[in-house]
Each structure stands twice: as structure tokens, then as C-alpha cells.
Amino acid sequence: MSLQIASPYIRVEDANGLPYVGAKLYVYQPGTTTLASVYTDDGLSIAAANPATSNAKGEFPRIYIAAGTYKLRAE
Numbered sequence: 001m002s003l004q005i006a007s008p009y010i011r012v013e014d015a016n017g018l019p020y021v022g023a024k025l026y027v028y029q030p031g032t033t034t035l036a037s038v039y040t041d042d043g044l045s046i047a048a049a050n051p052a053t054s055n056a057k058g059e060f061p062r063i064y065i066a067a068g069t070y071k072l073r074a075e
Contacts, residue, residue, distance in 0.1 A: 009059040012074055019058025024051040027063075028071040036070055038063045 012020040027036045040048045042064050052060045
């Protein structure tokens with residue numbers, strides 16, 4: 001079973017409400033600094049970059065993870 005992280009997208013903004021271009025979204029195994037495996041498809045067969053990078057709209061690409069608990073950090 002897979003879970004979609006973005007619904008439909010996680011969007012980040014700066015203090016002025018403008019899109020934060022180039023922000024990084026890290027997905028970690030809980031309680032660690034170990035990056036989790038993330039994927040571009042719900043079948044979890046195509047690996048995605050971790051961290052993901054926000055686009056010109058401040059949106060991160062849609063990524064999928066295996067069911068479970070994770071820690072997300074955006075910077």
C-alpha cells in the first residue's frame with residue numbers, strides 16, 4: 001500500500017505570502033536523520049529525489065511513500 005504525500009500539492013510561501021521557489025522537502029524515517037525512499041508513482045516503482053524541490057509556484061512535486069510513519073521537513 002502506498003500513500004500520496006501531497007494533496008494535491010504541498011505549497012510553501014515566504015513571509016510575504018509569495019511562493020517559495022527552490023524550497024526543499026525532506027522525508028525522513030521517524031526519529032532519525034535517515035532519508036526515506038520516495039517515489040513518483042503509486043506502485044512505488046520509480047524512485048523520486050529526496051529532498052524534493054519546489055517549483056515557481058512554490059509547489060513540491062507529487063511523491064508517494066510506503067504506508068507508515070515519516071517525518072517531513074521543509075526548508
